[in-house]
Amino acid sequence: MARSLIISAPASGVGKTTLTLALARAYRDRGLKVQCFKSGPDYIDPAFHTAATGRASVNLDSWAMHREAIERLVSRGTDADLVLAEGSMGLFDGVAVPGVSGTGASADIAEMMGWPVLLVIDPSGQAQTAAAIAAGLRDFRAGVRLAGIVLNRVASARHEELVRRALTAAGIAVFGALPRHAAITLPKRHLGLVQAEEQAEVNGLIAEAARIVSEHVDLDAVLQSACAWSPQLVARSVNVTPPGQRIALARDAAFSFVYPHMLEAWRAAGAEISTFSPLADEGPDASADVCWLPGGYPELYAGRLASNTRFRRALKSFAETRPVHGECGGYIVLGTALTDANDALHEMTGLLGLETSFAQRRMHLGYRLAKLAAPMPGHKAGACLRGHEFHYSTIVSQPDTPLAIVRDATGVTVAETGSRRGHATGTFFHLIAEDR
Structure with missing residues (x-):
């Protein structure tokens, strides 16, 4: 007890x-x-x-x-x-x-x-x-x-x-x-x-x-x-569908915002997770069937990410045949460009058309309820997902097809809809749980 x-x-x-x-x-x-x-x-x-x-x-x-x-x-x-x-x-x-x-x-x-x-x-x-x-x-x-x-x-x-x-x-x-x-x-x-x-x-x-x-x-x-x-001893995982059977997860100082319960739920559902470091110029495991880029602080490492050609080539090659998803900072890196706090422009991976800027910081904070307009790894079109958004980036351009209708906790529609192009998808919110 x-x-x-x-x-x-x-x-x-x-x-x-x-x-x-x-x-x-x-x-x-x-x-x-x-x-x-x-x-x-x-x-x-x-x-x-x-x-x-x-x-x-x-x-x-x-x-x-x-x-x-x-x-x-x-x-x-x-x-x-x-x-x-x-x-x-x-x-x-x-x-x-x-x-x-x-x-x-x-x-x-x-x-x-x-x-x-x-x-x-x-x-x-x-x-x-x-x-x-x-x-x-x-x-x-x-x-x-x-x-x-x-x-x-x-x-x-x-x-x-x-x-x-x-x-x-x-x-x-x-x-x-x-x-x-x-x-x-x-x-x-x-x-x-x-x-x-x-x-x-x-x-x-x-x-x-x-x-x-x-x-x-x-x-x-x-x-x-x-x-x-005296808590009851029950299965510890939350009911969350993993994005794939073999998941390549970006994991380093630039990509570290992952809810621990999500990783546990994926593993409990039988998924295998391998990690790689974009900052170390590594690409996703070639044997994985999905790649997931979580949030973090890519704006602090934008120059290194822009110059890591092996990582960028490997990610683009992976996305030619398999899904790649980014959350918040990961979504930003899947875009075309990031302007940092010093107003310097850095080329990102270009898997999506998103362009963001940190030159004029504006906080985006709050719960998000998203209804998917198209599939994303682990979830079908029409699925309702609950998550949370917290970042200071401003959208300069988000030209691709919206991924979801996204609302805040009061039901007001927000502009951060996420987007999709080919096998690449991204959202500004971090997934917490599936709605039901």
Whole structure:
């Protein structure tokens, strides 16, 4: 039987990821088996969770996934001593129109699983008001239970005492307070944290975070606040059709945004996955029957990708006879050209006519529901797919036949329809689950 908590906050940027990683490593150092999850469509945090715990972390998404799919995924916590699920944005933040089992809010997962919430609160610029915020979050939604608080970025001992007194008076437990200048911040870039595999010192950063949190947080009290939870042991894969039997998957620093549950579902369905590195000028495995280019940061490596002629030739040759699909960054690389943030134009593979620019950044963010107008690998025309879009590129030209009718979570049609030409297809959204 595992103990379980979901770590959330009033808003983004408060320190959820750092605290999750620090607690996960601290409890692992105590000899506990710790299983992490990520609520919401984040591609990066699960890799950090895995680095902290030594166990694969996956996303749980109430907007895109049915409850039974979420239950399949959390069943991997059956043999764990402690489950820590990291929330996204603020505790109750989701979309206006619910999806298949909720709005995508972390509170959905907390209520669905019965996991109490450990809140991270940054009281910078306030004192007793922090208690009012915590009390409001505690009382906002029946079915969501607050375990207690960890304060982050506390200015001084006097500041901590003021906030603690107010929280105690409101009947809210305070498990600890982290000082404002604690050196446990992880590096960031424009789509979020720098990826775990890019940081040679990631284990050192997590270890230092665990040390600081162990000094300032009552780990025994946090553990006691977690609920006892017994997940049912069920098949762990989500009902997702693999794009082929033998999948050549681009995988390196430029192509790394892959939801772990998708790869697990493909393998569970019998698919074989081989990886290749476009940045190392490698092409897809010639024996594969489909090639998949996930998202990532191709804009940071546009010059290298443009000059890697072996990769480009191999991909074009593959696409003459077999399907190639790109998601977001992968879609961009399948296009004709990419203009980077310095306004330099780089030639891409030209399998599609898409041209994109990062010279004037504009954020595109949100859930997407797509109805395919034509087949793409693993899915027939007419299929409805749920996914998530997050990028800063602007479409300069998207001349090919649209792949899908794509709408946001409120039903409004978006311009990022994806496209197709020959055996090549691409979308700006990252697939999370099939609709049904």
